[in-house]
Amino acid sequence: MTNNPFPLSKDELLAAYRTMRTIRDFEERLHVEFAKGDIPGFVHLYAGEEACAAGIMMHLTDIDRIASTHRGHGHCIAKGVDVHEMMAEIYGKSTGACRGKGGSMHIADLSKGMMGANGILGAGAPLICGAGLAAKFRGDGGVGITFFGDGASNQGTVLESMNLAAIWNLPVIFVVENNGYAESTSVEYATAVDSYVDRAAGFGLPGVTVDGTDFFAVHEAAGEVIRRAREGGGPALLECKTIRFFGHFEGDAQTYKAKGENDYNRENRDCLRIFANRVTSAGAVSEAEISLVDREVAALIDAAVESAKGAPLPSPRELLTDVYVAY
Amino acid sequence: MARKISYKQAINEALDLEMRRDPTVIVLGEDIVGGAGAPGELDAWGGVLGVTKGLHAKHGNRLMDTPLSESAYIGAAIGAAACGMRPVAELMFLDFMGVCFDQILNQAAKFKYMFGGKAKTPVVIRAMVGAGFRAAAQHSQMLTPLFTHVPGLKVVCPSNAYDAKGLLIQSIRDDDPVIFCEHKALYGSEADVPEESYAIPFGEANIVREGKDVTIVSYGLTVHRALDAAEKLAKTGVQAEVIDLRTLSPIDWDTVIESVENTGRLVVVDEANPRCSIAGDVAAHVAQNAFGALKAAPQMVTAPHTPVPFSPVLEDLYIPSADAIAAAVTKTTARALAA
Ligand SMILES: Cc1ncc(C[n+]2csc(CCOP(=O)(O)OP(=O)(O)O)c2C)c(N)n1
Numbered sequence: 159m160t161n162n163p164f165p166l167s168k169d170e171l172l173a174a175y176r177t178m179r180t181i182r183d184f185e186e187r188l189h190v191e192f193a194k195g196d197i198p199g200f201v202h203l204y205a206g207e208e209a210c211a212a213g214i215m216m217h218l219t220d221i222d223r224i225a226s227t228h229r230g231h232g233h234c235i236a237k238g239v240d241v242h243e244m245m246a247e248i249y250g251k252s253t254g255a256c257r258g259k260g261g262s263m264h265i266a267d268l269s270k271g272m273m274g275a276n277g278i279l280g281a282g283a284p285l286i287c288g289a290g291l292a293a294k295f296r297g298d299g300g301v302g303i304t305f306f307g308d309g310a311s312n313q314g315t316v317l318e319s320m321n322l323a324a325i326w327n328l329p330v331i332f333v334v335e336n337n338g339y340a341e342s343t344s345v346e347y348a349t350a351v352d353s354y355v356d357r358a359a360g361f362g363l364p365g366v367t368v369d370g371t372d373f374f375a376v377h378e379a380a381g382e383v384i385r386r387a388r389e390g391g392g393p394a395l396l397e398c399k400t401i402r403f404f405g406h407f408e409g410d411a412q413t414y415k416a417k418g419e420n421d422y423n424r425e426n427r428d429c430l431r432i433f434a435n436r437v438t439s440a441g442a443v444s445e446a447e448i449s450l451v452d453r454e455v456a457a458l459i460d461a462a463v464e465s466a467k468g469a470p471l472p473s474p475r476e477l478l479t480d481v482y483v484a485y
Numbered sequence: 486m487a488r489k490i491s492y493k494q495a496i497n498e499a500l501d502l503e504m505r506r507d508p509t510v511i512v513l514g515e516d517i518v519g520g521a522g523a524p525g526e527l528d529a530w531g532g533v534l535g536v537t538k539g540l541h542a543k544h545g546n547r548l549m550d551t552p553l554s555e556s557a558y559i560g561a562a563i564g565a566a567a568c569g570m571r572p573v574a575e576l577m578f579l580d581f582m583g584v585c586f587d588q589i590l591n592q593a594a595k596f597k598y599m600f601g602g603k604a605k606t607p608v609v610i611r612a613m614v615g616a617g618f619r620a621a622a623q624h625s626q627m628l629t630p631l632f633t634h635v636p637g638l639k640v641v642c643p644s645n646a647y648d649a650k651g652l653l654i655q656s657i658r659d660d661d662p663v664i665f666c667e668h669k670a671l672y673g674s675e676a677d678v679p680e681e682s683y684a685i686p687f688g689e690a691n692i693v694r695e696g697k698d699v700t701i702v703s704y705g706l707t708v709h710r711a712l713d714a715a716e717k718l719a720k721t722g723v724q725a726e727v728i729d730l731r732t733l734s735p736i737d738w739d740t741v742i743e744s745v746e747n748t749g750r751l752v753v754v755d756e757a758n759p760r761c762s763i764a765g766d767v768a769a770h771v772a773q774n775a776f777g778a779l780k781a782a783p784q785m786v787t788a789p790h791t792p793v794p795f796s797p798v799l800e801d802l803y804i805p806s807a808d809a810i811a812a813a814v815t816k817t818t819a820r821a822l823a824a
């Protein structure tokens with residue numbers, strides 16, 4: 159360990175990289191498959207934001223709950239949702255995480271503490287207060303994390319939830335993934351405060367802003383607020399300043415971005431590259447070990463796409479099932 | 486002069502014409518211009534599906550992008566309407582009513598009555614409705630019955646480009662709050678639409694096909710399914726009359742009743758879920774008011790009592806099909822044929 163200046167073991171570093179690489183490859187592959195016309199519906203890709211999901215989720219186990227967003231694939235993967243089931247869901251197949259009934263915007267796996275991607279902006283914040291409340295009553299030390307974008311941060315549900323979590327001292331973390339845009343609208347236009355830390359203060363919550371392209375910064379800041387919440391110290395807000403590499407959804411021409419913005423970000427602000435450079439140049443992980451992960455992940459994604467394409471469609475009777483638990 | 490334009494263009498044109506005519510008309514919603522505060526182009530989106538594209542160049546800051554705060558901006562549109570403006574607010578997907586319903590249900594809908602007739606709230610809330618986009622349970626619903634249930638709201642759902650233009654113009658001029666439902670699967674559909682301005686009065690259904698054997702009542706996308714069914718039925722010698730309600734509140738009972746009195750049979754087609762639906766409402770009204778004319782029990786063809794599924798194979802079963810409509814018609818004619 160002499161060459162490892164990081165607060166994580168070599169195995170943990172490789173695990174973090176594997177999570178981020180899995181998310182990246184999953185999303186890059188969807189981008190390609192979507193363009194072929196094989197994937198139905200709306201797909202919102204998380205590429206560029208991997209360090210946020212990975213850095214936060216490394217502190218969680220299955221008893222901890224997360225409430226995700228429309229841009230949820232990265233949260234799912236980092237929380238341990240099966241990649242094959244996710245892919246099959248996105249293809250609308252019966253082997254999918256939601257048996258093909260939810261699609262990209264609604265992937266959930268409650269057994270993993272993943273309470274669902276969500277098509278309604280801000281909807282996760284009240285739900286995660288419920289998760290925090292349940293954890294408190296059960297006394298199991300579980301925490302709840304709700305993710306929302308800079309855009310969704312302006313939903314009443316989010317603001318009400320911050321107050322609720324504060325007065326009830328819930329073990330809940332509000333994570334703003336601030337990628338600068340809500341669809342085509344900039345955060346500068348839509349959000350009145352310059353820093354979400356200021357907003358948190360207005361609700362009596364401690365807040366911290368980190369560079370969301372820096373895995374280690376996210377990991378450290380998340381570790382602190384999560385530990386505090388677990389120990390009964392109450393809710394907090396974590397703002398991750400991040401980047402969305404693709405359009406809002408697949409098919410978005412992105413004319414609202416600056417010329418060359420995507421290229422610049424891919425070149426200079428790619429959280430995966432930044433991570434790989436840091437750990438390899440410190441000598442904590444070798445380049446060979448990184449490329450082994452790359453190859454394994456590439457094979458996993460290939461297999462997931464292959465099996466999703468070959469998987470059976472839902473049978474027509476599935477249309478009518480599972481509206482209620484009991485009829 | 487009429488020319489062929491799409492449903493989407495027709496809506497754009499109606500907004501443009503009304504903004505020219507009346508300076509109190511303002512348009513607000515999420516990304517309706519697009520690119521606000523961003524480094525790239527302005528009018529980058531013109532709405533999530535480009536319906537308001539180009540209007541910013543003509544009307545400038547009378548189009549306002551909003552934060553993702555539906556309670557606040559839908560409510561602000563309602564408040565501005567109560568103060569003399571004629572705002573047209575875009576709610577993107579009607580499913581998002583969930584986050585702002587109080588402003589619609591307890592505020593806009595109630596002012597006129599609750600304030601003893603002294604208020605008026607000429608707001609239009611435009612939103613996409615309906616399934617078929619593989620957009621799953623939270624972006625595909627036909628929630629029209631939730632709004633028709635509420636006294637004080639008007640509910641409009643055009644099935645074609647001509648109606649979209651005329652009904653939107655009427656909606657903007659109307660002094661009551663209007664929920665203007667745009668079926669997303671119809672945006673590309675074209676019709677002959679006059680260039681000039683015209684308003685289609687509320688509460689006037691359109692008989693889109695005449696027939697003597699059965700009355701099929703519908704609105705929105707399923708009008709087209711009903712027409713397909715009528716086409717098929719014609720080959721078997723059954724002449725279906727197809728009525729497009731166009732506005733659900735107010736609703737043109739007279740046209741429906743008159744038609745059923747001629748045909749003796751009723752099939753109502755509704756993309757909404759069946760319980761407490763437009764279909765149930767029309768069937769009940771006809772049963773109560775034209776019972777003597779009925780030769781068979783009214784039939785309802787609706788979405789099933791389920792959320793909208795994602796998988797295309799399931800979603801295709803969800804929306805009432807021409808076959809299902811034809812089968813329902815056959816149920817109403819079966820007895821007559823047997824007799
Ligand atoms: C209540 C609600 N309003 C509007 C939308 C439409 N919508 C989906 S994603 C989106 C932008 C979200 O921006 P942000 O919260 O910053 O997340 P990002 O897409 O950047 O990850 C909008 C307006 C929605 N899904 N739900």
Ligand SMILES: [Mg+2]
Pocket residue numbers: 307308309335336337338339340341
């Ligand atoms: Mg954003």
